[in-house]
Amino acid sequence: MRADPNTQTKETVVPSLPIPARIELKVNGVTRALEVAPWTTLLDALHNYLDLTGTKKGCDHGQCGACTVLLDGKRVNSCLTLAIMKDGSEVTTIEGLSSADRLDPLQQAFIDHDAFQCGYCTPGQICSAVGMMRECHAKTADDIRELMSGNICRCGAYVNILAAIEEVLGKKREVRP
Ligand code: FES
Ligand code: FES
Numbered sequence: 001m002r003a004d005p006n007t008q009t010k011e012t013v014v015p016s017l018p019i020p021a022r023i024e025l026k027v028n029g030v031t032r033a034l035e036v037a038p039w040t041t042l043l044d045a046l047h048n049y050l051d052l053t054g055t056k057k058g059c060d061h062g063q064c065g066a067c068t069v070l071l072d073g074k075r076v077n078s079c080l081t082l083a084i085m086k087d088g089s090e091v092t093t094i095e096g097l098s099s100a101d102r103l104d105p106l107q108q109a110f111i112d113h114d115a116f117q118c119g120y121c122t123p124g125q126i127c128s129a130v131g132m133m134r135e136c137h138a139k140t141a142d143d144i145r146e147l148m149s150g151n152i153c154r155c156g157a158y159v160n161i162l163a164a165i166e167e168v169l170g171k172k173r174e175v176r177p
Pocket of ligand 1: 077
């Protein structure tokens with residue numbers, strides 16, 4: 001015979017919360033220590049712990065590229081990257097590309113070519129373009145279109161974005177031996 005559940009002593013079950021992890025990231029040249037929950041994305045860590053809001057959250061699902069940063073020199077979607085897994089890594093965000101008195105050449109080219117409208121996708125576009133150039137696979141305009149296809153611009157500024165990237169890529173080729 002089954003015991004009446006109403007007459008049994010009930011135990012309160014308290015779910016144990018995961019302990020935040022202490023990690024260090026070198027962000028834009030400065031080592032930062034932070035305590036993050038295991039589920040904190042790199043994007044949220046930048047926004048909520050480090051007040052670096054230049055990197056944008058678009059879809060939060062790896063589909064728009066607005067959150068692109070450079071992680072150990074390579075472009076990644078920070079919304080798909082868990083901060084806890086990148087302890088000790090080096091992160092460069094849009095804020096870290098320029099110095100006090102000089103914009104990164106791509107930032108300048110985006111201005112010169114009017115390569116944005118609302119500007120929401122722009123930090124991701126620029127970080128992605130920096131990473132793409134380091135990969136050295138872009139030889140033609142079609143290559144650039146293909147290799148930048150993970151970065152969506154809802155304003156449709158693609159023609160100007162392409163022109164800005166082509167200009168910087170062309171100058172880089174000129175200085176190569
Ligand atoms: Fe990360 Fe869209 S916010 S890809
Ligand atoms: Fe508005 Fe690209 S400039 S989304």
